[in-house]
Amino acid sequence: MIKSKIRKYHAPVWDEPLVMDLSAPGRRGAFAPELEEKIAKATSEPSALIPASLARKTPPSLPELSEFEVQRHYLHLSQQTLGMMGISLFGTCTMKYNPRINERLVYQPFVAEMHPHQDPETMQGLLEIVYRFDEILRSLSGLDKFVFQAGGGADAAYTMATITRAYHASRGELAQRNEIITTTQAHPCNPATAAAAGFKIITLPLEEDGYPSVEALKAVVSERTAALMVNNPDDIGIYNPHIKEWVKVVREAGGLCFYDHANFNGVMTRIRAADIGFDACMYMLHKTFGGLKGGGGPAVGAFGCNEKLIPFLPGPTVEKNSDGSFYLKKEGANSVGRVREFFGNVPVVIRAYSWTRAMGIDGLRDAANISVLANNYMEKRLLQIPGVTKALPELTQRRLEMTRYSLGELTAETGVNCIDVQNRMTDYGVDAFWLSHEPWFIPEPFTPEAGELWSIEDLDYWIDVLELVCNEARSNPEMVRTAPHNQVVAKQGSINLNEPENWATTYRAYKRKYKK
Amino acid sequence: MSQVDPQLPTPHPFMANSAPGSYKELLRVAEVKEIEEVFEQIPKDHLFKGEWSVPSALKSEAALYKHLTGMLKKNISAENYISFLGAGCWQHYVPSICDEMVTRTEFATPVWGTPSSDHGRNQVWFEFSSQLGELVDMDFVGLPLYSYGTAAGHALRMASRINGRKKVLIPASLDPERAKVIYNYAGFSELEGHLEIIAVNFDPATGRVDLKDLESKLDNTVSAIYFENPNYLGIFESDAAKICALAHSVGAEAVVGVDPISLGIIAPPPEYGADIVVGTTQPLGVHMNAGGGVGGFIATRDEEKYAREYPTLQVSLTDTLVPGEMAFGLTLFEQSSYGSREHGKDWTGNSVYLWAVANATYMSLMGPEGFKEVGNSIIQRARYAADQIATIKGLKITWRDGFFKEFVVNFDGTRKSVSQINKKLLDKKIFGGKDLSEDFPALGQSALFCVTEVHSVEEIDSLVKALSEVCA
Numbered sequence A: 001m002i003k004s005k006i007r008k009y010h011a012p013v014w015d016e017p018l019v020m021d022l023s024a025p026g027r028r029g030a031f032a033p034e035l036e037e038k039i040a041k042a043t044s045e046p047s048a049l050i051p052a053s054l055a056r057k058t059p060p061s062l063p064e065l066s067e068f069e070v071q072r073h074y075l076h077l078s079q080q081t082l083g084m085m086g087i088s089l090f091g092t093c094t095m096k097y098n099p100r101i102n103e104r105l106v107y108q109p110f111v112a113e114m115h116p117h118q119d120p121e122t123m124q125g126l127l128e129i130v131y132r133f134d135e136i137l138r139s140l141s142g143l144d145k146f147v148f149q150a151g152g153g154a155d156a157a158y159t160m161a162t163i164t165r166a167y168h169a170s171r172g173e174l175a176q177r178n179e180i181i182t183t184t185q186a187h188p189c190n191p192a193t194a195a196a197a198g199f200k201i202i203t204l205p206l207e208e209d210g211y212p213s214v215e216a217l218k219a220v221v222s223e224r225t226a227a228l229m230v231n232n233p234d235d236i237g238i239y240n241p242h243i244k245e246w247v248k249v250v251r252e253a254g255g256l257c258f259y260d261h262a263n264f265n266g267v268m269t270r271i272r273a274a275d276i277g278f279d280a281c282m283y284m285l286h287k288t289f290g291g292l293k294g295g296g297g298p299a300v301g302a303f304g305c306n307e308k309l310i311p312f313l314p315g316p317t318v319e320k321n322s323d324g325s326f327y328l329k330k331e332g333a334n335s336v337g338r339v340r341e342f343f344g345n346v347p348v349v350i351r352a353y354s355w356t357r358a359m360g361i362d363g364l365r366d367a368a369n370i371s372v373l374a375n376n377y378m379e380k381r382l383l384q385i386p387g388v389t390k391a392l393p394e395l396t397q398r399r400l401e402m403t404r405y406s407l408g409e410l411t412a413e414t415g416v417n418c419i420d421v422q423n424r425m426t427d428y429g430v431d432a433f434w435l436s437h438e439p440w441f442i443p444e445p446f447t448p449e450a451g452e453l454w455s456i457e458d459l460d461y462w463i464d465v466l467e468l469v470c471n472e473a474r475s476n477p478e479m480v481r482t483a484p485h486n487q488v489v490a491k492q493g494s495i496n497l498n499e500p501e502n503w504a505t506t507y508r509a510y511k512r513k514y515k516k
Numbered sequence B: 001m002s003q004v005d006p007q008l009p010t011p012h013p014f015m016a017n018s019a020p021g022s023y024k025e026l027l028r029v030a031e032v033k034e035i036e037e038v039f040e041q042i043p044k045d046h047l048f049k050g051e052w053s054v055p056s057a058l059k060s061e062a063a064l065y066k067h068l069t070g071m072l073k074k075n076i077s078a079e080n081y082i083s084f085l086g087a088g089c090w091q092h093y094v095p096s097i098c099d100e101m102v103t104r105t106e107f108a109t110p111v112w113g114t115p116s117s118d119h120g121r122n123q124v125w126f127e128f129s130s131q132l133g134e135l136v137d138m139d140f141v142g143l144p145l146y147s148y149g150t151a152a153g154h155a156l157r158m159a160s161r162i163n164g165r166k167k168v169l170i171p172a173s174l175d176p177e178r179a180k181v182i183y184n185y186a187g188f189s190e191l192e193g194h195l196e197i198i199a200v201n202f203d204p205a206t207g208r209v210d211l212k213d214l215e216s217k218l219d220n221t222v223s224a225i226y227f228e229n230p231n232y233l234g235i236f237e238s239d240a241a242k243i244c245a246l247a248h249s250v251g252a253e254a255v256v257g258v259d260p261i262s263l264g265i266i267a268p269p270p271e272y273g274a275d276i277v278v279g280t281t282q283p284l285g286v287h288m289n290a291g292g293g294v295g296g297f298i299a300t301r302d303e304e305k306y307a308r309e310y311p312t313l314q315v316s317l318t319d320t321l322v323p324g325e326m327a328f329g330l331t332l333f334e335q336s337s338y339g340s341r342e343h344g345k346d347w348t349g350n351s352v353y354l355w356a357v358a359n360a361t362y363m364s365l366m367g368p369e370g371f372k373e374v375g376n377s378i379i380q381r382a383r384y385a386a387d388q389i390a391t392i393k394g395l396k397i398t399w400r401d402g403f404f405k406e407f408v409v410n411f412d413g414t415r416k417s418v419s420q421i422n423k424k425l426l427d428k429k430i431f432g433g434k435d436l437s438e439d440f441p442a443l444g445q446s447a448l449f450c451v452t453e454v455h456s457v458e459e460i461d462s463l464v465k466a467l468s469e470v471c472a
């Protein structure tokens, strides 16, 4: 039953041309500082300073616009991006409020204009925040050290894969230990990064309890096992209660255990990676800890580990002197070196520290409670919508911060699929839901995540819009299949973008292929 | 005092449902009496019972602001002092509009929508790739990568997948930060997909790749030659065409790293034979952020051979159901790790996509003339600085010619270490150049100084004065 008053909504449509097509010869958007006479007099012309073989002959054909035109163009494009202007319950991404205070702080020179090679004496404030945040994550995980070099969750998984390599190599066992075990419910970045690091991948399928059995795990664990990489809960909302046993099995066989804690929001302040037995874990600062999404970063996968793995961490790490000051410690001989340049994505760490301080330990607990409760609230209402079913419905225990649903019944009845529904929901100002990682194991999946940000009215609105669209799918399936109708642009056409004659990732390729 | 219900959360500005009425309504509809019920899946012995050492909340923004600025004000930035640090993270001017765009909530906070609801942002991404394509003269450009070093690492792995060879040549002059990333990406010989990395010496007389050494290490087992223009030590590889030709002579790929801010005046790499171009995006409108501003890219010719090896996501122009309407869609998604897990091309994930907004804005603002001017301004200022430093007794500019914005200053004649000199410069409110003495012992006590368009003649002169005082 629809509870909310459905708003009249239409996305801003500026019909904004490509910036290249806005160009007018001779317009200027910015100047470089003019050369002072003293320098000009003392120095040869630039042409004499550039090796002749390397001088640019044809200027790049970049657009020529006035400063205001550039500003207005990108402002229009920002307005043509829905995101958090409406409601976004994109599952697995924990859509949070990103406190504006953080933007106010990190664009000031005391963050923005700092250089990573500065004398640590001049970076004490930064280093202190990084160190304090490391301490907070140590407390939340029970692990012994966190680093912030990885530029996202996948990069933290990659960090684990390379630490696994270095750890087994240091023991002379790497040639033998070349397998990493994961599950179908692990995020694709776990098998992908492990494979990129050179490991063979063993992927355990789901069983009827919603996770692979201990027996299935035991059957693949051996002296070849290098590591286990899993998340728990998964994004169906299922928590594997045998995870301690899993970790024990793998560790006894000599493998390392990595906890992809991207789905931390529902379990924070209840469980700690180290207590379960994990050697290492990863937290998403751009998700769970209030950092920006930025449409895909700048991000940080905070990587933490126990004492055993500290020698393998990428460097440099932020450490505290006995006098209370902070320094950057070079990595040791066994370190994996770098997964990315410099000691971390500092502004993201500052945002995460700031968010965590604003929440406090009680706030973290409240946030976990609210997000799991809100998911259960949504589930009650969503399952009343005809056509919506829950993944693994026979598992009746309460799901954690996410539940995976299926629109399979609706699709069978109407031909309208989950992508169509997603598109139509944007006509009401509700942005995309998350479907499912590969592989899908139920038809037409969708996975909203309520989190602690959204009000009960927002959640109701989201549910009501879904219900409305399901009704529309029955009354006017063609309209839903051709949605959106109130968006910036219509549904993508039928051009197959995987064909070389069709794809165009740049303007010059587009001109060549389409404007012959 | 009213009784506080221990079951209820404390109202918090970031959580609407922390208000008692909302929370109780959630409980009621979800049919939950006690919050622990919703955690029933977690076995009791998994629950943590100890004390947290996480501080309590600073709920007022004013208090939080005071706490954070109290620490941050201890920092001394490149705006407080004059900085001559570069080495992989560079101080360039960031136009106000770049900051305006990346702080717009519409761009800063979303994650992923539909092609229609993300249209604005997708267009920015397309304009990022398109404008970068113009700068580097390539017509296939992916979405950004974590950094310059990771872009180079992925590009070398692409090259190896293309030709099936397992050996890459890199310059010994490479930035240790980037080199460590590349070594990390090359893997271990015990495992599959390992790349053998061979460092090619640089000519001590020029700072450039030693062609003889390169030729001696080159054979038809080499997958790729990687070099940078300008290189880490600041010097242009003026033999770039020769190096690329050598790579092609054995069927190897020429992978070239660039600083895009130089490309208004410097030839784009394909002009001298590059097959894969990588580089940094940080100079294009992104603050240094203590290293958090880094970003990278990969660009190639629009050929299937390359396109089908990209690890990144990329947006393509496409059509919609409405005739004549333009939209953007993902291309080659299936080969990404999202589409193919361990069978994908390396991996991708959240990256530095917001910086692509700054980069696109920067390139549109600068235009062809702006890039030319900024390139000229940098190269002349850097030259002026080097020439002035060369007049100081005991100091030598290791390579006097052919550099862009960075140059090596040798202090051996002063009998002082770079670290001593930098400490003294700090007393004079100057961040001296990056100390090279540990990473490049053959260069003696040397430092890499960086001068860009932001350095005024007065600032350069004050560096020269300070150096002559501390070296005396």
Ligand SMILES: Cc1ncc(COP(=O)(O)O)c(C=O)c1O
Pocket (backbone or CB within 6 Å): A092, A093, A152, A153, A154, A155, A186, A187, A189, A231, A260, A262, A263, A284, A299, A301, B348, B349, B350
């Ligand atoms: C469980 C899980 N692990 C890892 C990742 C990868 O994180 P990132 O996109 O930051 O690389 C995600 C992303 O959604 C995730 O949900």
